[in-house]
Amino acid sequence: MATYAIGDVQGCFITLERLLARVGFDSANDRIWLAGDLVNRGPSSLDVLRWAVSHSDRVTAVLGNHDLHLLSRVNGTRKPSRRDTFDEVLKAPDRHDLLEWLSTRPLLHQEGEFVMVHAGLSPRWTFAEVEALAADASEALAAGRLDTEQRAIVDVLTRMRTCTKSGEMCDDYTGPPGGAPSGCFPWYELAEIPEDKTVLFGHWAALGFYRGERVIGLDSGCVWKKSLTALRLEDGAVFQEPSELSSGA
Numbered sequence: 001m002a003t004y005a006i007g008d009v010q011g012c013f014i015t016l017e018r019l020l021a022r023v024g025f026d027s028a029n030d031r032i033w034l035a036g037d038l039v040n041r042g043p044s045s046l047d048v049l050r051w052a053v054s055h056s057d058r059v060t061a062v063l064g065n066h067d068l069h070l071l072s073r074v075n076g077t078r079k080p081s082r083r084d085t086f087d088e089v090l091k092a093p094d095r096h097d098l099l100e101w102l103s104t105r106p107l108l109h110q111e112g113e114f115v116m117v118h119a120g121l122s123p124r125w126t127f128a129e130v131e132a133l134a135a136d137a138s139e140a141l142a143a144g145r146l147d148t149e150q151r152a153i154v155d156v157l158t159r160m161r162t163c164t165k166s167g168e169m170c171d172d173y174t175g176p177p178g179g180a181p182s183g184c185f186p187w188y189e190l191a192e193i194p195e196d197k198t199v200l201f202g203h204w205a206a207l208g209f210y211r212g213e214r215v216i217g218l219d220s221g222c223v224w225k226k227s228l229t230a231l232r233l234e235d236g237a238v239f240q241e242p243s244e245l246s247s248g249a
């Protein structure tokens with residue numbers, strides 16, 4: 001039995017299938033952790049969701065900003081973006097089950113030494129309170145009654161890449177850490193992470209696969225024609241599959 005943590009799939013279903021074949025995924029014994037953004041921008045969001053739901057006893061997923069965008073489109077609280085590629089999900093006969101599954105995913109998953117979120121943790125939080133803050137925000141999100149503080153928590157967990165020393169998100173910056181605006185730092189350089197914990201995250205394609213101190217970034221930019229990455233949690237082995245969108249893949 002092995003556990004594979006996989007970065008942002010974003011509708012790259014062919015690449016996901018190839019990556020699962022590459023690692024020799026055994027659906028009877030292995031587990032898959034998905035770091036959020038299962039959907040959007042890529043070609044096959046519907047296939048990714050159907051696969052996740054049909055393997056829901058094997059799959060642990062946290063919500064990313066694109067997953068939340070899809071859910072907001074469904075309940076009409078967000079307008080379509082020109083770049084949305086998940087219309088087939090909205091029209092699918094099984095959309096109710098798929099969206100019900102997606103909407104009940106958490107914002108954070110903690111198990112053993114690992115903590116998985118889509119984006120980041122705030123330097124304003126102590127590690128001890130992170131799980132409860134995320135659970136409270138998840139509950140409010142599911143009920144559609146986020147207050148300002150809970151919305152800020154959702155933003156950090158699903159959208160943050162860099163922030164100031166006081167924990168203010170540097171919202172617009174999506175590039176690599178080295179090019180961040182003055183006073184903006186990768187969140188993981190500032191957040192409190194205990195020695196015996198490792199935070200798994202996605203969302204930062206320009207960072208790429210990244211093994212840092214107590215953090216591992218898993219978004220290697222599948223939807224940007226780069227690759228999809230799986231990390232085997234038991235031994236740290238890394239597997240990468242070239243994106244189906246790259247030429248020659």
Ligand SMILES: [Mn+2]
Pocket residue numbers: 008037064065066118158202203
């Ligand atoms: Mn994202």
